[in-house]
Amino acid sequence: MQDTFRAGDGITAIDKKMIGRYQVTSAYLLDAAEPILVETGPATSAEAVTRGLERIGVASDGLAHIVVTHIHLDHAGGVGTLAARFPNATIWVHERGARHLADPSRLLSSTARVYGEERMREFFGDVIPAPAARIHVIAEGDTVQLGDRALSVLETPGHASHQVGLVDSWTGAVFTGDALGVHLPDVKVLRPATPPPEFDIELAVDSIERLRARAQTVLLLSHFGPVPDVDRVCALAVERIRRWGEVVREALRATDDIDEIARLLEREGAREYLADSGQPIDLEKYDVLSSIKMNAAGLIRYWKRRAERETEELLHEIEVRPADAQPGGLGDPPGAATGGVA
Numbered sequence: 001m002q003d004t005f006r007a008g009d010g011i012t013a014i015d016k017k018m019i020g021r022y023q024v025t026s027a028y029l030l031d032a033a034e035p036i037l038v039e040t041g042p043a044t045s046a047e048a049v050t051r052g053l054e055r056i057g058v059a060s061d062g063l064a065h066i067v068v069t070h071i072h073l074d075h076a077g078g079v080g081t082l083a084a085r086f087p088n089a090t091i092w093v094h095e096r097g098a099r100h101l102a103d104p105s106r107l108l109s110s111t112a113r114v115y116g117e118e119r120m121r122e123f124f125g126d127v128i129p130a131p132a133a134r135i136h137v138i139a140e141g142d143t144v145q146l147g148d149r150a151l152s153v154l155e156t157p158g159h160a161s162h163q164v165g166l167v168d169s170w171t172g173a174v175f176t177g178d179a180l181g182v183h184l185p186d187v188k189v190l191r192p193a194t195p196p197p198e199f200d201i202e203l204a205v206d207s208i209e210r211l212r213a214r215a216q217t218v219l220l221l222s223h224f225g226p227v228p229d230v231d232r233v234c235a236l237a238v239e240r241i242r243r244w245g246e247v248v249r250e251a252l253r254a255t256d257d258i259d260e261i262a263r264l265l266e267r268e269g270a271r272e273y274l275a276d277s278g279q280p281i282d283l284e285k286y287d288v289l290s291s292i293k294m295n296a297a298g299l300i301r302y303w304k305r306r307a308e309r310e311t312e313e314l315l316h317e318i319e320v321r322p323a324d325a326q327p328g329g330l331g332d333p334p335g336a337a338t339g340g341v342a
């Protein structure tokens with residue numbers, strides 16, 4: 001297994017070896033007048049990332065920027081630790097994530113609810129705050145200038161509401177974060193990543209299409225490495241997210257029990273795993289990043305939120321309709337009743 005490898009022209013992938021596992025979590029270093037590290041990984045990966053940067057020739061005063069696609073701890077939990085080791089690095093993050101890097105307390109408590117305190121510590125280590133003065137926010141259409149190279153920012157909500165994709169000006173490669181899900185190269189299986197509390201199917205699909213439209217060469221996944229067949233993998237990611245959504249929606253007609261729903265999703269995941277890899281499922285490998293139960297919880301929450309929203313809209317429509325729909329009411333043009341909210 002390689003600790004670092006070439007992922008594109010002037011792009012080196014660093015295996016973050018989260019909790020000692022190879023080929024699960026990757027960071028990237030873009031070679032530029034002002035070098036930038038994309039993703040830090042969790043605090044438990046700070047050693048692996050620091051050694052990777054040393055190997056590439058980036059000294060402690062040589063890293064100009066750090067950017068994270070979103071603030072989940074497997075992507076950004078190490079920002080505080082690496083900011084201390086690389087004191088010249090400016091930190092870039094979507095504006096909705098910025099305050100959680102400076103004060104991770106709320107992020108830690110919500111992660112503990114999903115993982116449990118003990119597993120959270122084992123996976124992510126000690127998360128320390130990043131210096132607020134060094135954190136800069138990014139949003140749709142922004143550009144992070146690296147001197148002779150630049151990264152353009154695409155907002156790609158779905159997996160998380162504040163996730164961004166990054167387009168490299170040199171190569172047209174696109175850093176996707178977790179927008180497409182998890183694709184581990186040794187087993188070549190693509191699995192959606194649909195965690196609570198923010199996962200949204202329609203936003204996720206829209207974000208994948210936007211990434212697909214911008215990617216000219218490769219997709220650079222955080223889990224894990226470069227994926228060259230952009231169209232095929234994007235189409236597959238959309239298909240899988242919709243399929244998993246349907247499995248959970250169907251299941252919710254009969255039960256609210258998360259374990260039961262997770263079992264149904266697991267069966268679908270096992271079928272897809274076999275289709276992609278020709279092997280029986282090795283759940284443990286993927287469960288480190290996003291367990292089937294977490295994915296089930298995210299999709300259940302999505303459908304419940306959506307049902308609530310639709311109920312509210314319906315109630316609103318019932319409330320407003322009687323007055324609006326009065327035949328011959330105040331200045332209603334003919335046929336106005338057909339042009340309403342519905």
Ligand SMILES: [Zn+2]
Pocket residue numbers: 072074075178222223289
């Ligand atoms: Zn992730």
